[in-house]
Amino acid sequence: MTPEYEFHQRDRDIHPPAFTPVYKTSALRSPRIPLWSLQNSLSEVTGPTFHRDELGPLDNDLILNYAKNGKPIGEQTIVHGHVLDGNGRPVRDTLVEVWQANAGGRYRHRNDTYIAPIDPNFGGCGRMLTDESGYYFFRTVKPGAYPFRNRVNSWRPAHIHFSVFGSGFAQRLITQMYFEGDPLIPHDSIIATIPDRSAADRLTAKLDLNASLPLECLAYRFDIVLRGSRQTLFENKLQGS
């Protein structure tokens, strides 16, 4: 009966496992008992929906959405792409949220005490809904690399954090996007939590010169794939369908 569709099983081999000693914080924050596998019910295939009138006109423009007395300092950059599901279908009207450090690698966060300065004109967060073809775009400054306490001399590559919803709560995903060619990528402990090299490579956005604005703004392309779904065949159909 319900639901009429369910998500494909998540391929856990392409995701980082919970316990990854290379990333030290995971040691005390990872379950040790295996996850209970749960077949989808309405609780998993449904999820929150968002509306355009909930967002402001500058929410996807990180260059202007916190500008106080000028623009932020840094490389002006467009990031764009599609949110698709595993069947290659666009994920429409879904909320994409992003956050990042400024050009110097400093976050606007009360707990960040890195020596690089705050940029008074840069907040570092944005959000948008995908359109009917699953497309999203935002404008920002390219974030700087950032040191963190893992090993003594651990540095994060430049990255932008992404949060995506999809159409069902079981598609909920948080990830990070990296920039093509960054020499810190092979040294990063957090990328290293992903066991599958080709899966990790999919987190690297490609330079997209065709989408850059001459004399103004470079562009990177980053497509996101959420879990696909299938019709529940050979089951009783919903009343009325």
Next chain:
Amino acid sequence: MSTQLYLPETPSQTAGPYVHIGLIPNQAGFDIFKNNFGGDIAGPHVAGERIVVEGRIYDASGQPAKDVLVETWQANAAGRYNHPADRQDKSLDPDFRGWARAGTDFETGLYRILTIKPGPVVGRRGRKTMAPHINFWIAARGINIGLATRMYFPDETAANAEDPVLNIIEQPERRRTLIAWRSERAGQAVYTFDIFLQGDRETVFFDV
């Protein structure tokens, strides 16, 4: 042309310690969006019993994690999700999205959701009704892929005993990790749901 039948999912990465900047900027310490998503989701026109859901997320050392993002997803008081795939013949509450987001407090580690008590939802294949529950999803520094769990209500003993999800958990002691405890504060029901990431009291997490 690719011979791949399906596109592989984008791999997860930790939300990191500064997840608040993007998802709860007020908690990060600044004001940027006109409309913020939060943990108080029972507006004045929403039907149902107002409840508080709160708790802490403990790591393996027994310390509360103070940088966790908590999201919840639930049905309305009639037991229907505000989503087109839910076609149960029950009333829809347009003022109730059913989704909440909160961060654990930087000092105390406490998260708090102000919502309504959900009704029971039809189970998989329409056979067994699921007891009232709230779906949880948590993300944080040190958590590489978001963890899914469910909170059930201690005052729904009969429904919990029949719940098809609780009943697939083999060990009864582990089922109990999903049941909140109830208290009252100023005449309002408070459900405390603590989550234990690892150790003797480890919470049941689901691969949904």
